[in-house]
Amino acid sequence: MSSLAAADEHVAATPAKVIQPGWVRVMHWVNAVAMIVMIMSGWQIYNASPLFDFTFSRSITLGGWLAGALLWHFAAMWLLIVNGLAYLLVGLASGRFRKKLLPIKPVGVISDVKAALTFKLAHDDLSVYNQVQKLLYAGIIVVGILIVLSGLSIWKPVQLQWLTALFGGYDFARYVHFFCMAAIVAFLIVHVVLAILVPKSLRAMIIGR
Numbered sequence: 001m002s003s004l005a006a007a008d009e010h011v012a013a014t015p016a017k018v019i020q021p022g023w024v025r026v027m028h029w030v031n032a033v034a035m036i037v038m039i040m041s042g043w044q045i046y047n048a049s050p051l052f053d054f055t056f057s058r059s060i061t062l063g064g065w066l067a068g069a070l071l072w073h074f075a076a077m078w079l080l081i082v083n084g085l086a087y088l089l090v091g092l093a094s095g096r097f098r099k100k101l102l103p104i105k106p107v108g109v110i111s112d113v114k115a116a117l118t119f120k121l122a123h124d125d126l127s128v129y130n131q132v133q134k135l136l137y138a139g140i141i142v143v144g145i146l147i148v149l150s151g152l153s154i155w156k157p158v159q160l161q162w163l164t165a166l167f168g169g170y171d172f173a174r175y176v177h178f179f180c181m182a183a184i185v186a187f188l189i190v191h192v193v194l195a196i197l198v199p200k201s202l203r204a205m206i207i208g209r
């Protein structure tokens with residue numbers, strides 16, 4: 001057998017590198033489902049007592065009415081909290097967050113944003129996040145923690161008064177909760193568009209390789 005044919009056979013026999021380990025994939029998709037249910041039911045809850053001069057169309061809300069939406073919101077809340085805590089603990093303990101999301105350097109973010117806008121950002125090695133991905137993923141994890149804490153503070157403002165006070169009171173915590181939702185929706189739009197533009201990243205988040 002020629003050395004070229006042997007090399008070809010070797011490449012075919014070598015399993016592709018795991019880019020997203022199983023625990024990341026499972027927790028990512030559980031989180032995505034929980035987040036989407038929380039956002040859509042949250043819009044229905046918001047409609048019952050809007051903070052601003054607009055309401056969300058019923059066609060994009062979940063729950064049908066206030067009580068129904070609250071049931072969906074609290075059910076998905078447990079899924080989000082348990083799954084989110086597990087993701088944080090494993091991410092920290094395994095060193096994944098340190099390895100994949102750090103360091104984030106302003107100069108690197110600026111040059112990667114420029115490269116992305118001129119379609120020059122490389123996606124050859126999916127196992128390494130660029131500076132924009134690092135910033136967005138680390139940022140959305142912080143927003144995820146904030147939305148859960150502000151939510152808990154408006155759910156139990158008497159039992160968790162210290163937490164509500166930390167957010168500057170009940171009314172202010174509601175605004176924090178709303179703007180975290182807006183940040184997650186904005187992230188989600190960009191995130192899904194990018195996943196469609198780079199389909200191999202989506203495949204890796206589904207089958208790992």
Ligand code: HEM
Pocket residue numbers: 024028031032035036100126129133137138140141144184188191192195201202203205
């Ligand atoms: C349903 C829509 C979603 C799709 C199609 C999607 C798709 C993806 C894909 C393809 C990746 C890997 C991207 C890469 O290699 O850069 C990824 C990673 C990630 N996504 Fe999503 N995602 C969705 C929802 C969400 C939501 C709702 C959140 C959080 C609010 C989220 C947070 C993240 C984070 C933090 C990572 C990095 C994970 C890690 O490396 O530990 N995603 N997503």
